[in-house]
Structures are given as C-alpha cells and as structure tokens.
Amino acid sequence: MSASWTAYRRARRRSRQAWVLLALAAVSALATVAWFFTDGQFALAEPAAAGPVEAPVYDPAWMKPVVAVRQVPDATALSVLEGLPVKGRAPANNYEREAFGQAWLDADRNGCDTRNDILRRDLLEVAFTERSRCGVASGRFQDPYTSKTIDFRRGADSSREVQIDHVVALSDAWQKGAQQLTARQRQHLANDPVNLVAADGPANQQKGAADAATWLPKNKSFRCHYVARQVSVKAGYGLWVTQAEKDAMKRVLGTCPDQRTVLAR
Incomplete structure (x- = not known):
C-alpha cells in the first residue's frame, strides 16, 4: 500500500471523528437549551414585575379597633386628600412625646401592649417569650420601607433592628392639629394600628418626623399604600397638611388613582 493511500485513509478517519465530535456538541447544546426553557430557567432570568405592596392593618381574631375622632371615608385616597385642610405648621417647640400618653399602651384593651400587637401582626413565624401570649420573641418579615427581609430577635440591641413606625409621625401630628385633640384622642x-407599621430600624431613624414632602419609602412599590395610610390617619384625627405635603401626596397618588383609604377592618 502506497504512502499516499495510507495518508488519505488517515485523513478520512480524522474527518469522520471530527464530524462525530461536532454532532455530539450540537446534541449537547440542544439539550442544554431545552433544559434551560423547560425547567423554567428562562422565566427566572426575566425581571419579576413589581406590583403594589400593602401592609396589614387589623386582625379581628386578637385585635380590637382603636376609635379615631372621625370616620374615615371608604373612598379613593386622592378624593379624601382633597378634603383635608391645608395650613402651615404650628410651632413644635412645645412638643413632648408624653402628650400622646405612655408609649405602647394597651389602647385596644386586648391584654397586650401596642408594640407587641404590631410585631405579631406584621411578622411571620412569630414565636412568643416563655409563658406569654403577648411578648414576641422572634419572627421575620419583609420590611415595607426597603423590601429587605429582616429577622427579629428580642434583645437590648437586636430589637432596634425592627422598630414600630408612626406613619404620621407624632411630632408632625402635633404641628398639624393634634394639639387640639384631647389626651385620650392623642x-x-x-x-392606632392604621398609623403603625413594623419597619427597618435605620430607615425609620432616617425618616424621623418627616412628612411626605421630605421623606418617602425607598421601596417605591409601597409608596401608594404609605401615602394612603397617612391620608387616612389625618382624615381620622382631623389633622391638616401643608401645601408642600399635599403636592407630594398628589404626585404619589397620581400614579395609583384607584388607591383606597386604609381602614381598620
């Protein structure tokens, strides 16, 4: 057999091997693509649509309503906002937290203080302290202000990571009509559970006593509910808004004109 014939056969054999390897690679690629789509990997790669976020208000199984000064209309938050008085701020130099009573009273008389009521309402996988039906020892929740998932553990330091925020800050309420309320109304x-949400501690500290004109939650999908909650509290307790505050609220609610008021039911 001549050397040229041997070289020819060797070249043909290598060519067939190359085609087999290419075919195997193609089959492997097709299998990978099929797995990618059929096992849902493509769906996971697509961004999830961010819908509106709301927070719980009231659980009649163990909470009792806190009576506001006025009945809040079951209507769009935009329409109720239009009915709120617009005024400037009253002086804040005489504000004291004690004007709103002892912190975390059992205002609804269900046997548990308000802080633990709100923790129990807002957290998942709640565990109570030993021999207690009120004291929340641990739980987890998705913070509505930042959308972070936070684990709560009762303790001198760890409890600060989850705070109970007054949606309408008490100092802000004091400057916008609460001085005219009775001590019991304050x-x-x-x-009032409508005015309270469990929140990320640093986010709550950043908010301070700000109104909607100067602070809104970082989590934009929660802003409509947040502003509707502020409108509901101000309507329920006869408080007013400043013009800048009203303008900010209208901008938010303009993106969700069907957003309803937030009622304790």
Missing part, C-alpha cells in the same frame, strides 16, 4: 392616634 393616645388613640399614637396606638
């Missing part, structure tokens, strides 16, 4: 305002 206690109700400070302990």
Whole structure:
C-alpha cells in the first residue's frame, strides 16, 4: 500500500471523528437549551414585575379597633386628600412625646401592649417569650420601607433592628392639629394600628418626623399604600397638611388613582 493511500485513509478517519465530535456538541447544546426553557430557567432570568405592596392593618381574631375622632371615608385616597385642610405648621417647640400618653399602651384593651400587637401582626413565624401570649420573641418579615427581609430577635440591641413606625409621625401630628385633640384622642392616634407599621430600624431613624414632602419609602412599590395610610390617619384625627405635603401626596397618588383609604377592618 502506497504512502499516499495510507495518508488519505488517515485523513478520512480524522474527518469522520471530527464530524462525530461536532454532532455530539450540537446534541449537547440542544439539550442544554431545552433544559434551560423547560425547567423554567428562562422565566427566572426575566425581571419579576413589581406590583403594589400593602401592609396589614387589623386582625379581628386578637385585635380590637382603636376609635379615631372621625370616620374615615371608604373612598379613593386622592378624593379624601382633597378634603383635608391645608395650613402651615404650628410651632413644635412645645412638643413632648408624653402628650400622646405612655408609649405602647394597651389602647385596644386586648391584654397586650401596642408594640407587641404590631410585631405579631406584621411578622411571620412569630414565636412568643416563655409563658406569654403577648411578648414576641422572634419572627421575620419583609420590611415595607426597603423590601429587605429582616429577622427579629428580642434583645437590648437586636430589637432596634425592627422598630414600630408612626406613619404620621407624632411630632408632625402635633404641628398639624393634634394639639387640639384631647389626651385620650392623642393616645388613640399614637396606638392606632392604621398609623403603625413594623419597619427597618435605620430607615425609620432616617425618616424621623418627616412628612411626605421630605421623606418617602425607598421601596417605591409601597409608596401608594404609605401615602394612603397617612391620608387616612389625618382624615381620622382631623389633622391638616401643608401645601408642600399635599403636592407630594398628589404626585404619589397620581400614579395609583384607584388607591383606597386604609381602614381598620
């Protein structure tokens, strides 16, 4: 057999091997693509649509309503906002937290203080302290202000990571009509579940006593509910808004004109 014939056969054999390897690679690629789509990997790669976020208000199984000064209309938050008085701020130099009563009273008289009521309402996988039906020892929740998932553990330091925020800050309420309320009405305002949400500690500290004109949650999908909650509290307790505050609220609610008021039911 000549050397040229041997070289020819060797070249043909290598060519067939190359085609087999290419075919195997193609089959492997097709299998990978099929797995990618059929096992849902493509769906996971697509961004999830961010819908509106709301927070719980009231659980009749173990909470009792806190009576506001006025009945809040079951209507769009935009329409109720239009009915709120617009005024400037009253002086804040005489504000004291004690004007709203002792912190975390059992205002609804269900046997548990307000802080533990709100933790129990807002957290998942709640565990109570030993021999207690009120004291929340641990749980987890998705913070509505930042959308972070936070684990709560009761303790001198760890408890600060989850705080109970007054949606309408008490200092802001004081400057916008709460001075004219009775002491009992102010206690109700400070302990009304409509005005309270569990929140990320640093985010709550950043907010301070700000109104909607100067602070809104970082989590934009929660802003409509947040502003509707502020409108509902102000309507329920006869408080007013500043013009800048009203303008900011209208901008938010303009993106969700069907957003309803937030009622304790």
